[in-house]
Amino acid sequence: MSQGNSQSSNVKTTGHVWDGDLQELNNPLPAWWLWAFYVTIIFSVVYWVAYPAWPLGKGFTTGIATITYKNDKGVEKTTHWSTRALLMKDLQDAREKQKPYFDKVAATPYEEIAKNPELSNFVASAGKVLFSDNCAACHQSGGQGKMAFAPNLTDDDWIYGGTHDKIQASITNGRHGIMPAKGGADLNESEIESLANYVLSLSGETMDAAKVKAGDELFHGKGSCVACHGADAKGNKDIGSANLTDKIWLWADVPGAGSADKKVAAVKEVISSGLNKGVMPAQNGRLSADQIKLLTVYVHDVLGGGR
Known part of the structure; x- marks a missing residue:
């Protein structure tokens, strides 16, 4: 709106006048703005x-837009566009790009x-993704494991080799470690106490000498510990029994114990109750042979564990 007397004669009006001299100017939107608006309308219709x-x-x-991809079983499928179908197509494309490298890894001996x-670069990048998707939930993102739950994959202490x-x-094939419970009918509380002292002494802990001596006799006699852990207590990788002479612990949180009594209590709990939770699920039904080999190289060569 503008006063008619002050309005330039070059500006058109709509012809509407109020109060005698108040006129409505005709200032149309710029052409570029109108065309941009029309284009958005057309785009919306096409998108719908x-x-x-x-x-x-x-x-x-x-x-009417469609996406064609192969599902997990390798069957080609065409469906209407969706973010899920787009993801499946992107994953398929990624697998196809990686396939030549997977084939090379599968055909190349480990040492080469x-x-x-x-x-090596492909193993480091693709292996990290595979490990994160399939292993990190238990072994943690860096493979360091978790006390009383999953072993550390970055060291050289491997009970199965x-x-x-x-x-x-x-x-x-997965693993299922079992240690029989020794509490109750097998060993009494005092004997378990002595055996725990002996086991701790094997890894350099200073323990009660009398209990250590009694525990030594139990370990090699009534306790039947040598059947799995061996006379030298260094374990047996064929059956997954742990080496008791090092300072590496998984099921008994000895490193986290603040006193000798707590260390003994942690070891006693394992001896008394046994173990039936050292379970790693088999991956041969979830992962291909090529993926398993890649993970093997990643764990051994990149994480640095296993010898």
Whole structure:
């Protein structure tokens, strides 16, 4: 709006006048703005037709755009566009790009993979993703494991063996470690106390000498511990019995115990109750042989564990 007397004669008006001289000017929107507005309308209509857009009873308009991909079973499937279908297509494309490298890893002996910079880089990147998706939930993102739950994969203490072949077997077939409970009918409270003192002494802990001596006799006699852990207490990798002479603990939180009494209590609990929770699920039904080999190399060569 503007006063008619002050308005330039070059500006058109709509012809509407109020109070004798108050006129309505005709200032149209710029052409570029109008065309941009029209384009957004046209784009919206095209989008509504092409992609899922409007609720329709219990369903929705699916649009005419489609995506073709192969599902987990390798069957080609064509469906209307959706973010899930797009993800499946992207994953398929990624697998196809990675397949030549997986094939190279599968065809290359373990000892040669580390000597090939191209394959080593692929193992480091693709292996990290596989490990995060399938292993990190138990072994943690860096493979450091968790006390009384999952072993550390970054050290050289592997109760089933840490060579490439042993690691591959563990991933493929899984593991189920069992230690029989010794409490109750097998050993009384005093005997378990002595046995715990002896076990702790094996890894360098200073314990009660009399109890250590009694525990030594129990370990090699009535307790039948040598049957699994061996006369030298260094374990047996064929059956997954732990080496008791090192300072590495998984099921008894000795490193976290603040006193000798608490260390003894932690070991006593394992001896008395036994173990039936050292379970690692087999991955041969979830992962392909190529993926398992890649994970094996990643754990051994990249995380640094296993010898």
